[in-house]
Amino acid sequence: MTEQTTGSEPDRLATVTVLPTARTTDPDADTVVLDSARRVLADAHQGGPAATVVEKVDLDDWDDRPLIPAWTRTAEGWAAWAGRAYRSRRRAARRWLRRQRTDRGHVAQFRRGSRRLHDWVVGLEGVQVQALHHAAQIAAREARTANRTARFTPKVFPVKYKAATTAAVKATAVAEAATAAYRKARMERRRVRQMRAAVVYGPPAAAITAGYATAGGLGAAAGVLATFAGGAFAGRHPVSEERDWSADWRSLGDGDAMSAPMLDQVFRAAKVIGAEETLRVVQMPMLDARGAWSAVLDLPPGIPAKKALRATDELAAAFGVEEAQVSVTKKGRSGRIELYVTRDLPFTEKAGPGPLLAHDGPTNFWGRISIGPDVRGQHVSVSVVERSGLVGGEPGAGKSASGNTILLAAALDPRVILWLADGKGGGDLEPFEALSERFEGLADPEAFNAMLDDLIDDMKRRYATLKKLGKRKVTEALANAHPELRQLLLWVDELMFYTTDEDYGKKITKKLRNLVSRGRAAGIITFCATQKPGSDVVDTSLRDLLSIRWALRCTTPEASDTILGRGAAAAGYSAKSIEAEMRGAGYLWSEGQNPVLVRADYYNDDQVTELLERAHDLRDKAGTLPAGPRTLADRLRDLADDDARLLAVVLDTFAAADRTAQEEAAAAGTSPAMVKAVDWLPGTVLLDALAAAGIPATAERLGALVVRTDEEKAKHGWNGSRVTGYPLARVHAVIADRFGLAV
Template structure:
């Protein structure tokens, strides 16, 4: 104990080891059985020393004036009278070494458990536990782990083990025996009906018959031996599998009657359930139920054989040769390289794409079959999901840091395998077709933007739609027709034919046969020229100019390739009534987007393409921008065009404009109507130019002006030095009665007559043959 002093004066030396003691008055008297001298000699043997309490003073000492002194004195008295506690050992019971294995006479199970209440509690716990076990057993039965299903699986596995694989050998021997027997029969018939006068032929026929007969007899003997071996092995296995259950059931019935029979059946059931305790693996459980890729199963060799047989590509007894085992690629699609049976061409499998898709349980667009290396080898690609339905990745043109190269390969887009496809358009021409909304404009942008980003390419564009899809490219074009006017397009083609003639004249002078990249870089007039015609149908079906346009386009496509002129046409359905077959067959690059019928697809890809398995009808409506591209190789390829939204197209055109400005190939923009009128030099032209300048001066960026009062125009013209009156202006700009109607003007909203801006521009263009 440690003394805690609160006084400033230190305690005496003999108090160092004495603690402050607080006296606690006891509440219970000392036990009567404890002697005053604290000895245990007179204690009975059955007294527990744990309940003996040493004596304590029952009266608190008087506390005088010095409380600290009294407390310390009391502590000394208590410590002096309290003997040191020594371990007490009861004689006999705890004497000597304690045996830890001696658990006394106390039972491990409490005595109350043997009472009626204890037995009732134990019975209740047991009942509830068994009831829960029964409920779990009942819930387990409908599952794969139910005992009935386990017994069924065990019975099936045992029977399959009994049957074994020897039957395959028997069937093979039987097939061989049947074939050789038929051949022996034919050889014997041939020998029988061969005349003896033929001499050596009769002898040879007899020898062949004997040889065939011996081979057939040997085959029959081998078949009988195979059957005997099969039956022997099966009997042995059957004895091992079915012997113990039958013995248990029979012995139980003989020895125990009905109860023994029940015990034998129960033991048989338990053994079968034990054998079938593990369920079949779902992926390897090839039961009679049809499994397919559409159900999420994996592609295996048995599935391929079954699918190709169902599609009538191979016969019922034929199998495929697996060159590359089916595997999943990074896009989660199944791919395999297969060899068809001898005599089956690859085009038969390609034509059966629809049937293969039905056999695999997927959409037609998810299956792709292509020839691989040789005539009988194919590459099968089956996507798990419908391709080209996800968001298109940014096109590669956005990453260009310098001008594009239109002489090289042009990026088109990814195919179904994710491999990026590109084409070369040098000395070629193309046709893009598909139903409305299939993505012709987005697909055409891949080629148009690539041409625009090459400052060396000359652009001639004609928009037969008149909808403004090509309008962003207008300032980059040397010639542009955006009003869907067949007459204007016909005049453009006349001008382009003159350009082609000039190019051939220069090539002849240089002693060259065709335009190359070196020549184009050396002679700017030989640069590549792209003629893009959108909605060709509007031009070729025009009554007055349709045939002329078709004839001139055919001339350009057939002769313009060597002169560096590339022609691309886009239309909805390029049938013979829209594009003459003599022109369509000259367009070497074909891109068929989604079509409603196989015939419409054939009008783009060519006659017989759909029958060969290449039909744009299989393209789903969700696959925007996807189409069959036939540019290189012997077969079309399913490709989705790189997509560029309106903002990206605007950014790329701005980039192309800057690059062309630096290269000095940016065409001069359209001349304003005012400048055209001033260039005429006529008094009336100058007066109309002044009127247009008044309109421009009155307009602001936020408030364009499309109508001005006549008096205001006259005053402004006079102030500019023109001699004009209201009558002269009215005679120069003839208005309709509706246009002469008065309108409010000024702060007071006074109604006055005036001139619309559109009428002034129309008067200028009609009178002098100008363009606004």
């Protein structure tokens, strides 16, 4: 044994060269190699240089016994042997199952053997019997003709009469001999067939009968199995005239296995390769655990992969499956493709629970967002940071359920600000309203236009903050340090309703284009969902800016191209190929060169409610819950105006008086619904409230601010006296005229 250590490279193991095992007179010599290797490995594991150890072994004193590692006799060794045996049996079982679909299967062998044995029982004697039968018929016909001629020949012609009589006698003798030979051959054929039948059918009948008599039904089954084995043995080899099964046309739709000859035939039938061209199989066809076939192929030189991508329909027809079951993608280079054919129509089984249900804590909207599984069952995720998206498809394709994957991920991140607009007005986004800073759920283009104005103002404030901080764009660390720069998700459902409005459609399109193009760096993410985002619905200048495209089921290839981009359907990525049963499935084009067929993670209404309750708790703990509808008094305080603050205190005084009246009514047992709201208060009460709030105000200032009519200045009863005061309606009117705010 020799050892070479690498002391200068402590992180690498020393090179150990083991010569054939020797045996010395020293009882410990057998462990020299093992102990030396242990020391080298131990030194290398500790990170220090391995010590050089040189052991001298007498290579002549050696026997020829094989070296069997000791670990093979341990529990792990036996488990390894058992695992190997199990895998071998499993592979043998798979080969046996694949074999059964061919003419070398046991059923085919038994059928072929039964036919061969029956043919042997029948034998070739039937041909001889038929020949003798035919000869006897001819001889009998000739004998009848000769006898008829002899009977009608007159005796006055003795020569002719004698010749006819002689011919009739000879013909009769020949006919009798032929008939006797035929009868003898027929009896011999029957005897031979009976003997052969006894040889062929006797043992099976005896085995079944004896088995039944000995062990009943189990014995009869054993006899049938023995009969089957004998028949299969007789037909174990096909005759040379039978064609090889691999040369016949095979179809995946009929349950046949994918093979190299099948692939050549399919690609030739689809006109992807020529009649004399063949594919080069890089990865042989394999069947995965989901029952789908996959293979990696090299097309002949000069044929690009996009030709195969465009021929998905033809390939599916040649395979005998639906178009949606065939997936062709480029693999590394232009002429190499990966073929994936599912056993059943994908995405028709019941969807499993979404990954967010098993996620206890908050999500990270700055990271990757789970979208759903692809046709191979692998989960697809995308990053929406500095991105924008477009989701489209026909009605009922699953846009709302698909949008939930992104909306729920955003809701479960308490740092994300939600601005939602529901152009459908159908309530799909209503569960998210409680978590939204701004929500437009009435399908009102005017309100949505105002929302966009506020969002553009917010974008300007964000850029002003970035400019002060000396940063170009919002990052996760920057947003965590400055809450005003938190990510903001604008989700617009049924965009078509807003952009096609006669009064606000063009304005909305222009503002959305501004947000999509400039808002990315400011942390504003925009997603739009619509049925068909054509140029008449979404201006191309806006649509082309939406970088993430998700095309759900469409009615035409042109509709699919309006989502994925021109030429996608011609390249083999058409949402029209998505079947109606594949609800929630669509082509997602977000990262990489080609779209991917994905089915969105599905969450039912109860699961959405559960996740939103969790999101509410997370935002409550983080202090990022929306403030909710703001009162008119709060909005007045935001104006930073002295008169506005005075009027805000007046409104608070009316609200406090109304609450007091409600509490007194409840204490007296009166229904709160029967209590009239406080709509008038004396001026002294308002002045006292202003003084308590620290706002200096006099009766003249209050009267000059809230100008009343003579009728409104009339005195009312208050605590046993009549005093002047201010009606709440007049205060609201002053606020609307002065500041443009309504209740």
